[in-house]
Amino acid sequence: MTDTSKQIEGRTGPWEIVLGLEIHAQVASKAKLFSGAAVGFGAGPNEQVSLVDAAMPGMLPVINRFCVEQAVKTGLGLKAQINLRSSFDRKNYFYPDLPQGYQISQFKDPVVGEGEVIVEHDDGSTFTVRIERLHLEQDAGKSLHDQDPNATYVDLNRAGTALMEIVSKPDMRSSAEAAAYVKKVRTILVYLGTCDGDMEKGNLRADVNVSVCRPGAYEKFRETGDFSHLGTRCEIKNVNSYRYIQQAIEYEARRQIEILEDGGSITQETRLFDPTKLETRSMRSKEEAHDYRYFPDPDLLPLILDPAWVKRIEESLPELPDAKKARLQTQYGLSAYDAGVLITEQARADFFEEAAKGRDAKLTSNWVTNELAARLTAAGQDIGDSPLKPADIAEMVQLIEEDVISSKIAKDVFDRMWAGEGGARAIVEKQGLQQVSDTGALEAMIDKLIAANPGQAAAVKEKPQAIGWFVGQLMKETGGKANPGTVNQLLKAKLGID
Amino acid sequence: MSNLTSLTLKAALTGLADKSFSSVELTQAHIEAVAAAKPLNAYVLETPDKALDMAAASDARRAKGQAGALDGAPLGIKDLFCTEGVRTTACSNILGNFVPTYESTITANLWRDGAVMLGKLNLDEFAMGSSNETSAFGPVVNPWRAQGSDAKLTPGGSSGGSATAVAADLCLGATATDTGGSIRQPAAFTGTVGIKPTYGRCSRWGVVAFASSLDQAGPIAKTVEDAAILLKSMSGHDAKDSTSLDIAVPDFPAFVGKSVKGLRIGIPKEYRVDGMPAEIEQLWEKGIAWLKDAGCEIVEVSLPHTKYALPAYYIVAPAEASSNLARYDGMRYGLRVEGANLTETYENTRAAGFGTEVKRRIMIGTYVLSAGYYDAYYVKALKVRRRIADDFDQAFQKVDALLTPTAPSAAFALGENADDPVAMYLNDIFTVTVNLAGLPGMSIPAGVDHKGLPLGLQLIGKALDEGTLFSLGGAIEKAADFRAKPSRWW
Numbered sequence: 001m002t003d004t005s006k007q008i009e010g011r012t013g014p015w016e017i018v019l020g021l022e023i024h025a026q027v028a029s030k031a032k033l034f035s036g037a038a039v040g041f042g043a044g045p046n047e048q049v050s051l052v053d054a055a056m057p058g059m060l061p062v063i064n065r066f067c068v069e070q071a072v073k074t075g076l077g078l079k080a081q082i083n084l085r086s087s088f089d090r091k092n093y094f095y096p097d098l099p100q101g102y103q104i105s106q107f108k109d110p111v112v113g114e115g116e117v118i119v120e121h122d123d124g125s126t127f128t129v130r131i132e133r134l135h136l137e138q139d140a141g142k143s144l145h146d147q148d149p150n151a152t153y154v155d156l157n158r159a160g161t162a163l164m165e166i167v168s169k170p171d172m173r174s175s176a177e178a179a180a181y182v183k184k185v186r187t188i189l190v191y192l193g194t195c196d197g198d199m200e201k202g203n204l205r206a207d208v209n210v211s212v213c214r215p216g217a218y219e220k221f222r223e224t225g226d227f228s229h230l231g232t233r234c235e236i237k238n239v240n241s242y243r244y245i246q247q248a249i250e251y252e253a254r255r256q257i258e259i260l261e262d263g264g265s266i267t268q269e270t271r272l273f274d275p276t277k278l279e280t281r282s283m284r285s286k287e288e289a290h291d292y293r294y295f296p297d298p299d300l301l302p303l304i305l306d307p308a309w310v311k312r313i314e315e316s317l318p319e320l321p322d323a324k325k326a327r328l329q330t331q332y333g334l335s336a337y338d339a340g341v342l343i344t345e346q347a348r349a350d351f352f353e354e355a356a357k358g359r360d361a362k363l364t365s366n367w368v369t370n371e372l373a374a375r376l377t378a379a380g381q382d383i384g385d386s387p388l389k390p391a392d393i394a395e396m397v398q399l400i401e402e403d404v405i406s407s408k409i410a411k412d413v414f415d416r417m418w419a420g421e422g423g424a425r426a427i428v429e430k431q432g433l434q435q436v437s438d439t440g441a442l443e444a445m446i447d448k449l450i451a452a453n454p455g456q457a458a459a460v461k462e463k464p465q466a467i468g469w470f471v472g473q474l475m476k477e478t479g480g481k482a483n484p485g486t487v488n489q490l491l492k493a494k495l496g497i498d
Numbered sequence: 499m500s501n502l503t504s505l506t507l508k509a510a511l512t513g514l515a516d517k518s519f520s521s522v523e524l525t526q527a528h529i530e531a532v533a534a535a536k537p538l539n540a541y542v543l544e545t546p547d548k549a550l551d552m553a554a555a556s557d558a559r560r561a562k563g564q565a566g567a568l569d570g571a572p573l574g575i576k577d578l579f580c581t582e583g584v585r586t587t588a589c590s591n592i593l594g595n596f597v598p599t600y601e602s603t604i605t606a607n608l609w610r611d612g613a614v615m616l617g618k619l620n621l622d623e624f625a626m627g628s629s630n631e632t633s634a635f636g637p638v639v640n641p642w643r644a645q646g647s648d649a650k651l652t653p654g655g656s657s658g659g660s661a662t663a664v665a666a667d668l669c670l671g672a673t674a675t676d677t678g679g680s681i682r683q684p685a686a687f688t689g690t691v692g693i694k695p696t697y698g699r700c701s702r703w704g705v706v707a708f709a710s711s712l713d714q715a716g717p718i719a720k721t722v723e724d725a726a727i728l729l730k731s732m733s734g735h736d737a738k739d740s741t742s743l744d745i746a747v748p749d750f751p752a753f754v755g756k757s758v759k760g761l762r763i764g765i766p767k768e769y770r771v772d773g774m775p776a777e778i779e780q781l782w783e784k785g786i787a788w789l790k791d792a793g794c795e796i797v798e799v800s801l802p803h804t805k806y807a808l809p810a811y812y813i814v815a816p817a818e819a820s821s822n823l824a825r826y827d828g829m830r831y832g833l834r835v836e837g838a839n840l841t842e843t844y845e846n847t848r849a850a851g852f853g854t855e856v857k858r859r860i861m862i863g864t865y866v867l868s869a870g871y872y873d874a875y876y877v878k879a880l881k882v883r884r885r886i887a888d889d890f891d892q893a894f895q896k897v898d899a900l901l902t903p904t905a906p907s908a909a910f911a912l913g914e915n916a917d918d919p920v921a922m923y924l925n926d927i928f929t930v931t932v933n934l935a936g937l938p939g940m941s942i943p944a945g946v947d948h949k950g951l952p953l954g955l956q957l958i959g960k961a962l963d964e965g966t967l968f969s970l971g972g973a974i975e976k977a978a979d980f981r982a983k984p985s986r987w988w
Contacts, residue, residue: 051600055825057593058580058602058704060739090821092867094844101824152840154829293867295876298711298818300740 006173007215010257015212017253018221018230019178020170023185024163024238025195026139026203027070033138033162034061034104041201045155053160055099060299063088067162068303069313070194071111071136074164076314077192078131078185080115084310086135087302092293096154097141105165106135107294111303117168118322119177119184124336129181130169139163164195170209170230173218175249179242182206183344187321191346205240209233210252212260231256232266236273236280248273252280324349332361341369347383348373354390359397367393371414388417396424409433409480435483442474442486446494449473457495464497502527503667507571507724510670514560514570521560521570525553525614528572532616532668537988540662542577542635543585544617552614559612568731569612574669576660577618578625579605579715580704584615588706589633590623592826592851594833602704603736604673604715611731616669620659623853624823625680625708628925630658631916632855640688640909641666641984644949648987651909651951654684654925660718661688665984671719671728675705677712678811679905679929682941685718686904686954689943689982691725691971692718696961697936698743700729701736707822709815710741712933722942722971726750729964745962753968759793761970764897768804769928771906777947778903785901785944785955788977789970797897801889804931806882811930812923813866813879819856820863826851858919887935894960899970902928904941904954928956938964942971943980952982 007014032039035052052059075082089107112134118126141159145152166185172178186204189195197204211231221229234256236248251273256266270289271280319327321343328339328349342349342365356364372393376386396413399405405413405428416427428434436442449470450457460466470491474482502524505513513519529546549572556570580586580598587593601609609615622632629652630638638658640651642665653662657674661684664672674681676694685692693716700715707713717728730750736742765786770779786796828834828847835846852860866875893900905925915922932939938961941954955974959967 054830056580056598056600056831057586057588057596057706057825058598058702060703062738062740092821092824094824094827096827096829096840099825099830101827102821291869293821293864293869293872295817295821295867295872298709298741299707 008212008253008257010261012261014215015253015257016215016218017173017175017249018170018211018213018218018233019172019174019249020209020233021168021172021178021181022207022209023166023168023182024205024207025074025166025185025189025197027067027136027162027164028193028195029064029067029070029162031064031066032160033064033067033136035160036062036064037160039161043157045153046157048157049159053099053156055101061104061297063300063303064162067136068111068305070162071134071164072305072310072313073192073317074166074189074194075112075115075134076310076317077188077194077320078112078115078117078134078166080131080134081113082305082310083109083111083113084305084307085109085302086111088297088300089294090297093290095140095143096152097143097156097159099141099156099159103138103140104297104300105137108296109302110135111305117181117184117188119181120340121180122176124340127171127177129171132167132169134164134166137163137165170211170221175246178208178249179246182242182245184321187344191318191320193318199240202240205238206245208236208239208245208249210236210249210256211266212253212256231260232268234266234269234271234280236271237283239273244273244275247275247278248280251278255280318346328352332356332365334361334365338362338365338369345383351383351386351390355393355397357394359394360401363400364393364397367397367414371411375418387420392417392423399424399428403483404428404434406435406480406484409435433481436478436481439486439490442482442490443494445474445477446470446490450494460495460497467491467495467497470495503531505670506720507670507727508721510571511568511727515565521553521556521572521614522550524570525549525572525616528616528669531666535666535668535988538639538641538662538666538668539636540620540638540659540666540668541574541617542587542589542620542633542659545584545615546617548584549614549616552609556612556614566610566612567727568608570614571612571670572614572616573608574616574619574660574663574672575605576621576657576673576675578621578675578706579673580706581605581615581618584618586618586706587634588624589621589635590826590851590853590856591634592833592848593831596832598704600704603701603738604705604732607731607734608673613731619657619663619672622656622658622680623856624706624819625656625675625677625713626819626855626859627655628679628683628922629910629912629915630655630684631912632853633658634853637912638662639912639988641988642688642909642951643984643987644951647949650912652687652912652914654687654905654909656680657684657692657718661685661690661692664688664690664718664720666988671717671724673715673732674718675708675713675715676929676933676939677708677714677815678933679926681716681718682929682939682954682956683905683925685941686943686956687909687952689952689980689984690718690720691722691940691942691975692716693725693729693940693964693967693971694932694938695729695733695964696743696938697933698741699733699938699962699964701734701739701742703736703738703742709818710822711818712811712815714933722968722975723751723754725940725971726754726968743962748965750964750968753965754972756969756972757793758789758969758973760795761793761899761966762795762797762897763789763970764797764799764893764900766799766801766804766893766900766902768801769902771927774903774906775947778906778953781945781953781955782901782903784978785974788974789901791977792973794970799893799897799900801886801893801931803882803885803889807886807931807934808923808927810879810882810886811926811934812862813875814883814934816859816863817867817876817879818863820860820867823852823856823860855919883934886931890931890935890937890958898960899963899966900958902956902958904928904956908947908949908951908953932958937961938967940967940971942974942978944974944978945980946982950982952980
């Protein structure tokens with residue numbers, strides 16, 4: 001079945017996009033992959049460089065066990081096969097920010113094999129992206145071309161930092177799916193604590209492989225595994241935001257379709273996305289591609305993992321997003337959508353669960369995902385730094401549940417809480433915001449109102465919707481504190497309508 | 499005392515312990531010998547002030563009764579070992595005046611045990627060579643000369659400086675490295691003892707890399723016992739080298755002099771190569787007879803893949819070297835020759851910095867790792883390597899050690915093979931198999947040829963069984979009673 005919603009209409013008929021991603025995620029680790037040098041943001045240029053990172057003569061790499069643990073943890077989080085025997089290869093090329101003249105990577109035998117990620121569409125439905133492999137490798141340093149017109153400066157702080165490269169199969173069919181996949185992988189890594197997911201700092205970035213084909217071709221590829229059914233792909237390097245990923249894919253797909261419709265063919269090549277011009281441009285073609293001369297790194301022994309160690313890591317995994325979402329739905333009766341919003345950040349889900357203890361879960365979820373989330377975003381704060389704690393939200397929700405305040409008044413209470421005026425109950429008492437549910441007082445007010453406005457009272461009998469005018473008057477008189485349910489009930493009785 | 503330099507390491511250590519002389523006296527004697535031996539070109543850097551400081555410190559330690567296993571013994575260090583604050587060049591122009599800020603694990607071990615550094619010893623550039631002629635500092639001259647000839651001979655390579663310094667009494671012992679025979683062949687050419695231990699026995703940390711999976715350090719010494727004393731200090735696990743073995747170091751000197759009675763010695767028939775000089779053949783037979791006399795049982799064994807070893811070696815070693823030497827790019831240290839752009843700067847720097855032999859090996863290595871050739875060359879060579887190791891495993895089911903010649907000839911004249919790399923590579927024919935299999939191998943001086951030049955026999959042991967090699971080496975040394983010394987012509 002061809003899903004026509006994913007088709008792009010060209011001059012000569014419909015086309016489809018096929019996308020595969022390589023996500024480069026910096027391993028959350030205090031030390032580099034092979035050198036023991038510190039890893040951290042904000043150090044001065046070349047302050048976090050060891051003799052090994054600078055490739056001094058006679059220096060040797062020694063694997064950082066913690067980075068391996070992080071990779072294994074990530075593999076388990078991606079429901080992937082953990083390879084108990086993997087090995088490191090050298091990828092040889094010359095560049096000033098690559099001091100050894102080679103990058104140590106895992107070319108032939110990666111530490112993690114095939115897995116899968118379940119990804120949510122915006123409407124809450126899901127699709128599966130298959131993972132091909134995850135391997136560990138060293139990052140390069142940074143070349144700074146803008147410091148001097150005649151020279152390039154090199155900062156080796158990042159050189160040797162551990163990266164996980166997560167390679168997907170070509171399972172994404174639209175730019176939105178690609179962005180949703182990266183978002184989901186990022187969420188999983190952050191849950192696992194194996195990558196901080198900071199895309200602005202480049203700690204998580206993606207190479208996007210884009211090709212286009214005619215409807216039906218992709219299905220043939222999936223049936224046979226034969227890549228010749230797909231179009232020639234171009235790889236867009238180092239894209240580091242969801243928006244850029246989408247823009248780059250959309251531009252690139254259009255570019256390829258135009259070439260094909262003009263009777264041309266796609267050249268397999270590496271391209272760069274220019275976020276200011278919103279276009280991709282050629283970096284190097286397949287012919288110009290480096291011959292990396294991969295071979296096993298003779299300085300490192302094969303990486304042999306003890307199955308018991310892997311088991312211990314597996315047992316220590318935190319609850320992952322998919323499991324958490326399912327549990328929030330069953331345990332709290334939340335909708336898939338609400339649960340999905342809560343789990344995008346572990347801290348948000350934790351905040352919710354803390355606040356929802358003994359409270360109305362749906363109501364609590366709404367306050368956490370709407371009002372609080374909006375305030376935090378506006379203030380540029382994470383939920384972890386929220387000035388309002390779960391107990392604060394719970395206290396307010398309880399007041400709503402107990403009919404002490406209406407949801408409308410609650411917004412005012414929330415504003416005051418955010419402004420630091422204290423807890424919900426204290427604010428309500430101090431400001432006298434309790435709902436008036438005292439029927440005696442309300443009845444007296446209603447009697448007075450009907451007596452003063454006989455015309456309106458008569459009109460309501462003709463046209464029951466006009467009761468709203470009375471409700472409005474009473475709300476005004478009570479400063480919005482009248483319990484709307486009680487007011488309606490009393491008015492109907494007094495005005496003789498049902 | 500005038501002939502302090504002719505002492506063995508063991509005798510010198512005994513003299514130091516007896517307070518017959520001080521380390522300063524012993525060191526001073528060596529400094530003078532080194533200064534007088536410039537024509538040999540063994541040292542590329544002399545560090546007399548440092549040596550005397552270290553010697554004085556050693557004497558002070560000894561006075562306090564805190565002397566280590568090598569305390570006060572002046573040694574020479576192959577210039578492939580990084581030495582903190584002391585220029586280290588690998589005898590290549592590309593390193594220029596590089597001064598490390600760190601000390602190699604092996605030299606650190608020697609200083610820990612109290613040894614004194616006399617200076618840095620010449621070698622083939624990046625240890626690539628079998629005659630010490632590829633050194634940027636020019637060739638080392640063998641102290642030995644053929645009878646009735648003044649022709650300059652090679653000391654072998656790559657550890658030519660180490661072998662010459664030991665043979666000419668310019669140190670009590672020297673560090674060396676062996677990737678395809680670079681300890682054993684120079685030892686054979688100079689009448690000295692050299693042992694390449696099991697791969698992983700000595701740390702490679704801080705030793706300039708040639709071919710990582712084959713490189714292994716070891717000593718060149720005047721006697722088997724001296725070699726055992728030095729190797730004991732040099733060996734040991736090092737967490738900074740992932741290929742270093744986490745295994746206790748045996749008391750190697752205790753094996754020297756132990757009876758070898760009942761040991762089974764394999765004679766690999768494939769090592770009887772065509773065109774081998776009769777003298778080498780005869781020496782080998784002598785060695786067999788000596789061991790038989792000492793109570794060993796002699797067994798013929800087969801190592802059927804031997805003939806593929808040299809080609810496999812000359813694929814694996816250059817492949818690793820082409821990658822290991824990529825770091826010498828003129829960007830961070832060493833030579834830099836500017837060009838109009840980055841690529842030109844790389845090209846100019848590496849063209850000027852590397853010598854012909856190093857360039858040849860980088861090109862061979864780059865070629866065999868290239869897409870389309872990798873399987874035909876590199877992968878195949880790895881398979882051959884596996885077979886060669888299997889051959890040894892098979893043989894060691896039947897025997898305790900193997901006996902072979904060390905090299906197919908005695909020392910040849912400088913310049914003799916300079917235009918024929920393949921003839922030069924054939925020098926390693928008996929030694930490379932040991933590196934490919936990661937086994938220990940030792941060369942012991944066993945006699946002289948008709949021109950009076952020293953010849954060596956090689957013992958090959960099981961992995962981690964250097965002890966047996968020291969026992970057998972001691973037995974050969976005793977039987978051969980090799981006392982010849984080069985005449986002091988320099």
